[in-house]
Structure formats: C-alpha cells, structure tokens
Amino acid sequence: MDWILECAACGATSPADGLPTVCACGQPWLVRYPERRPGIVQRAEVRRRHGMWRFREFLPLRPFEDPVSLGEGDTPLLELRRTATRLGVPHLLLKDEGTNPTGSFKARGLSAAITRATAAGARRFTLPTAGNAGVAASAYAARAGAEVRVFAPDTTPRTILSQIRAFGGDLVLLQGHIGDCGKASRAWAEESGAFDLSTLREPYRIEGKKTLGLELALQLAWKMPDVILYPTGGGTGLIGMWKAFLELKEHGWVEGDLPRFYSVQSTGCAPIVKAFEAGADRAEPWPDPWTVASGLRVPAALGDRLMLRALRETGGGAVAVEDAVLLEAAHAVSREEGVDVSPEGGAAIAALELLVGRGQVDRGETIVVFNTGAGWLYRTPDDLRAGR
Numbered sequence: 255m256d257w258i259l260e261c262a263a264c265g266a267t268s269p270a271d272g273l274p275t276v277c278a279c280g281q282p283w284l285v286r287y288p289e290r291r292p293g294i295v296q297r298a299e300v301r302r303r304h305g306m307w308r309f310r311e312f313l314p315l316r317p318f319e320d321p322v323s324l325g326e327g328d329t330p331l332l333e334l335r336r337t338a339t340r341l342g343v344p345h346l347l348l349k350d351e352g353t354n355p356t357g358s359f360k361a362r363g364l365s366a367a368i369t370r371a372t373a374a375g376a377r378r379f380t381l382p383t384a385g386n387a388g389v390a391a392s393a394y395a396a397r398a399g400a401e402v403r404v405f406a407p408d409t410t411p412r413t414i415l416s417q418i419r420a421f422g423g424d425l426v427l428l429q430g431h432i433g434d435c436g437k438a439s440r441a442w443a444e445e446s447g448a449f450d451l452s453t454l455r456e457p458y459r460i461e462g463k464k465t466l467g468l469e470l471a472l473q474l475a476w477k478m479p480d481v482i483l484y485p486t487g488g489g490t491g492l493i494g495m496w497k498a499f500l501e502l503k504e505h506g507w508v509e510g511d512l513p514r515f516y517s518v519q520s521t522g523c524a525p526i527v528k529a530f531e532a533g534a535d536r537a538e539p540w541p542d543p544w545t546v547a548s549g550l551r552v553p554a555a556l557g558d559r560l561m562l563r564a565l566r567e568t569g570g571g572a573v574a575v576e577d578a579v580l581l582e583a584a585h586a587v588s589r590e591e592g593v594d595v596s597p598e599g600g601a602a603i604a605a606l607e608l609l610v611g612r613g614q615v616d617r618g619e620t621i622v623v624f625n626t627g628a629g630w631l632y633r634t635p636d637d638l639r640a641g642r
Contacts, residue, residue: 285458485519587600
C-alpha cells in the first residue's frame with residue numbers, strides 16, 4: 255500500500271493492510287498518502303477521464319487496479335437562475351447528487367469502501383442506514399458478487415426500502431432510529447463475521463465522499479466557492495470535502511481560502527447545530543430524533559468532532575430548519591429549476607435563505623448547495639397519485 259492510516263483524534267498511525275475499522279481510541283481513521291505527489295500533469299489528465307475514479311491519484315486505488323464501480327460521479331453542477339433571483343443571490347449553484355447510479359451521494363462512499371474491503375477478501379457486509387446508504391451498499395455488494403445485510407428503521411421511506419430489496423440487500427427493519435440499527439448491525443457483525451460498513455467505522459467511505467470536493471474544484475476550473483451548504487447526518491460528505499480541499503491545496507491544484515462550510519440539519523434532529531452554538535467540541539446524542547429528511551435523522555455521529563472542527567476552521571457554521579420549511583423549499587426549487595430535489599436538498603436551500611437573512615452569507619458570494627439525493631426515492635405511490 256502507498257497509503258497509511260492516521261487517527262483523527264490521537265494522531266496514531268497504522269498500516270492500511272487487511273480490513274481496518276477504527277483506532278484503538280475508538281475514533282475514525284483517516285487515509286493519508288505520504289508517498290504521493292500529484293502534479294500539474296495529473297491535473298490535466300483527470301479532465302480526460304470519467305467518473306469518480308478519474309481522481310485515482312487522490313484515492314485508495316493501486317496502479318492498474320479496477321474499482322467496484324457503477325459509473326458514480328460526474329454529477330452536474332447547475333446554475334439555479336430562477337431560485338437565485340428569488341433569493342437575491344446571483345451566484346447560486348447546485349451539485350445534484352441524485353443523478354448517481356443509486357440515486358444519491360452514498361454511491362461514492364460505498365464504491366470506495368466495497369472496493370477496498372473486497373480486495374482484502376471480504377464477501378459479506380453489514381451496515382445500518384437511514385435509507386440511501388442501504389440502497390448503495392446493496393447495489394455495490396451485488397456488483398462485487400458479495401452479500402449485505404441492511405438494518406433500517408421501519409419509518410424509512412418505502413421507495414428506498416424497495417430499492418434495497420431490488421438490489422438483493424437482506425433488509426431487516428427495526429423500530430427506532432439509525433443508532434438502534436447501528437447496535438443491531440454491530441451485533442450481527444460479531445455473530446456472523448460480516449464486515450461493518452457503518453459510517454466512519456471503516457476509513458474508505460470518506461475517501462469516496464472526498465470526490466465531492468475534488469469534482470467540485472474541477473467543475474469550477476480549480477477555483478473554490480465562497481460558501482458550501484451541506485445537509486448533514488453522519489457527516490462523511492462534509493468531512494470528505496474538507497479533506498479534499500486541504501489535499502488539493504497541499505499539492506498546489508487550488509489556491510486561496512477554503513470555502514466556509516455550513517452544516518444543515520432539521521430542527522427535529524440537530525445535534526451538530528446545538529454543539530456548534532454551544533461552542534462544544536463534540537455533540538451530545540439527540541433525544542427522540544425525527545425528520546421527514548431521513549438522511550438527517552442521525553442522533554449521534556461518530557464524526558461529530560471532525561465536523562465541528564471543519565465548520566470552525568473554515569469560518570462556517572451550522573443551521574437547522576423546520577420540516578415544513580425544507581419540504582416547501584424542495585418543492586419550490588423542483589418547480590423553478592426542473593431538478594428533482596430531496597428533502598435534504600430542500601434543507602440546504604432553506605438554510606441559505608436563513609443565512610442570507612441573518613447576514614452570515616453575502617449576496618454576492620459564490621454559493622454551492624448540495625442536493626444529496628433524488629426526490630423520487632422519498633415519494634410513495636400515494637404521493638404520486640396526489641401529485642406531490
């Protein structure tokens with residue numbers, strides 16, 4: 255391996271052999287590439303490639319190794335002209351992750367995680383999910399010829415559950431939230447020997463999510479936006495982009511300040527917002543979490559310290575919006591722009607309106623909001639009949 259693992263908390267390092275999980279201190283490993291020196295030649299080369307794995311110089315992939323892929327990445331970066339006019343922010347862009355093979359940004363992380371785990375010999379997986387990660391894990395496990403057991407809350411949108419089953423996932427529904435599903439998944443891993451793909455309990459999902467930032471820099475001609483608003487549950491997307499921009503700066507691919515990151519959550523489950531506003535360096539578990547944006551229904555994230563650090567080091571913040579507001583924002587953008595916006599994407603738009611109103615985001619700044627998944631995954635047949 256020409257990469258190593260470094261603990262995000264205590265700084266310990268470890269070889270990346272086998273099937274790594276977390277550091278002995280219980281905190282996540284981050285992948286480091288001390289021997290790699292991507293240069294300007296590779297920066298030109300990535301334009302001629304396609305998909306997420308075009309950035310292989312920044313990813314845990316050996317020379318000539320083929321990843322487990324379904325063509326993830328290369329998602330569009332769209333100008334929201336009508337929405338921008340309505341909100342009074344002329345430089346508004348939306349990164350639409352709903353166009354990934356499994357309908358969400360989770361395709362990136364699970365492609366990377368299953369690539370590395372199957373290369374190390376794993377053939378059986380398990381994970382808890384708020385929804386979209388289960389769909390991606392089922393699809394990429396099928397692509398790799400492996401098995402996966404998915405533990406999901408029984409309140410997960412029915413369309414998402416049907417997609418998990420369609421890709422061959424062994425779906426187990428539980429009462430409760432994703433934290434309860436995580437306990438059940440870890441118990442199954444102990445019992446069965448299945449490898450646990452839970453968020454940040456292995457180091458490679460974050461490397462796949464890192465390509466969100468790499469791709470954004472490429473699409474902006476190696477410039478960085480002023481502001482990024484990101485719907486936050488487990489936080490790997492936010493942490494991954496922060497890591498990506500730091501690595502791009504280290505290798506001279508971009509210049510200037512990092513974007514200000516804003517974590518967006520629902521008022522029904524906002525542990526990162528509460529911790530940020532309190533000045534805390536970690537988030538307390540959120541009691542009785544509930545939001546229609548199922549990807550935000552994560553009461554306790556293992557990456558809480560990393561998220562809070564990223565927000566503070568970039569001069570950003572955290573904001574929560576009510577479910578009724580985020581749903582209306584999603585519907586408004588879909589009608590205005592023709593983009594199939596998920597509730598989580600609606601939360602990012604609603605948060606932008608709040609931040610502009612508070613003066614925390616300047617109207618002249620270049621702003622990127624993320625639609626982390628496709629809206630159709632949340633719509634039931636009843637919704638379709640009702641025209642929602």
